[in-house]
Amino acid sequence: MAENTHYDLIVIGSGPGGAALAQRLAPTGKRILILERGDYLPREEANWSAQAVFVDGKYQADEQWVNKDGETFAP
Numbered sequence: 702m703a704e705n706t707h708y709d710l711i712v713i714g715s716g717p718g719g720a721a722l723a724q725r726l727a728p729t730g731k732r733i734l735i736l737e738r739g740d741y742l743p744r745e746e747a748n749w750s751a752q753a754v755f756v757d758g759k760y761q762a763d764e765q766w767v768n769k770d771g772e773t774f775a776p
Contacts, residue, residue, distance in 0.1 A: 708734040 709731035712719045723735055742760065747753035754760060765773040 708732045710734070711736065 710726060710733045712723050712733060712735045715723070715735050715737045719735060719737075723733055726733055742748065747759050762776050764776065766776050767773055
């Protein structure tokens with residue numbers, strides 16, 4: 702990427718919210734950069750399983766974040 706590259710919009714994360722926002726803004730002609738820290742989600746049956754995604758938390762990040770009060774929480 703060139704060091705003087707200009708973007709009109711920067712979207713942090715390509716999850717459902719970021720991807721939907723970028724898709725909606727794409728026809729505007731704005732230069733959009735999407736930043737993602739994660740890897741590709743493997744294509745597997747569990748992707749389509751509400752049980753695996755929402756109940757079992759199969760794709761939840763295995764890390765702790767810290768809030769403004771110094772307390773940790775799982776994202």
